[in-house]
Amino acid sequence: MAKYWTxxxxxxxxxxxxxxxxxxxxxxxxxxxxxxxxxxLIVIGLVPMVKYMSLKVAKLKNIxxxxxxxxxxxxxxSFGSFVWPWLYWLGTxxxxxxxxxxxxxxxxxxxxxxxxxxxxxxxxxxxxxIAVFVSIPLMTYxxxxxxxxxxxxxxxxxVKRGAR
Numbered sequence: 001m002a003k004y005w006t007x008x009x010x011x012x013x014x015x016x017x018x019x020x021x022x023x024x025x026x027x028x029x030x031x032x033x034x035x036x037x038x039x040x041l042i043v044i045g046l047v048p049m050v051k052y053m054s055l056k057v058a059k060l061k062n063i064x065x066x067x068x069x070x071x072x073x074x075x076x077x078s079f080g081s082f083v084w085p086w087l088y089w090l091g092t093x094x095x096x097x098x099x100x101x102x103x104x105x106x107x108x109x110x111x112x113x114x115x116x117x118x119x120x121x122x123x124x125x126x127x128x129x130i131a132v133f134v135s136i137p138l139m140t141y142x143x144x145x146x147x148x149x150x151x152x153x154x155x156x157x158x159v160k161r162g163a164r
Contacts, residue, residue: 007052009158016154018045020147023095027143032082032091035075042071059112070105074098095142096132099125102150114157121153 018041026034049067053060077097081090090097103125110118128149132142 007048011048011052012154012157014048015045016151016158018042019151019154023143023147023150026095027147030143032079035078035082038078039075042075046071062112063109066105066108070101074101093133093139093142095146096129096139099129099132099142099146099149101129102153103127103129106153117157121156125149125153 022038022041025037029037046068049064053064055061055064074097077087077090078094080087081094082088103122106118106122106125110116110122128145132138132145138145
């Protein structure tokens, strides 16, 4: 069992749990203050990345910069959607926005590590995110959709045989 819990799997599991808790919190507590919960969860998600990813290795440094940049853009947009009038519209679509953002980050991550798994996860998240923008019924359940698709994409990375 100890061999299963490799550093990448610990990172993927942590992010899967962050998304699971965060999206369920957002679904059941649809309040702008949930962004503060997300901020704490993101810091929790970054802890194993900082701990296990050597920034001396170029590809790991690129991955870290990618995810920190994606989280920063996402959090600025999330907080901003409740503060800046020109961004108010985004508050209605935050689940879809984050799915597209995370999907895009997955696709870029594929440049440096396990391309096939990240490409599939990225494509599914982008498609689900776009669906939120074009379907009113999906918009209503976008946070539950993000729970399943976002967390599922992270947990699926744990199954990959090469996650060492």
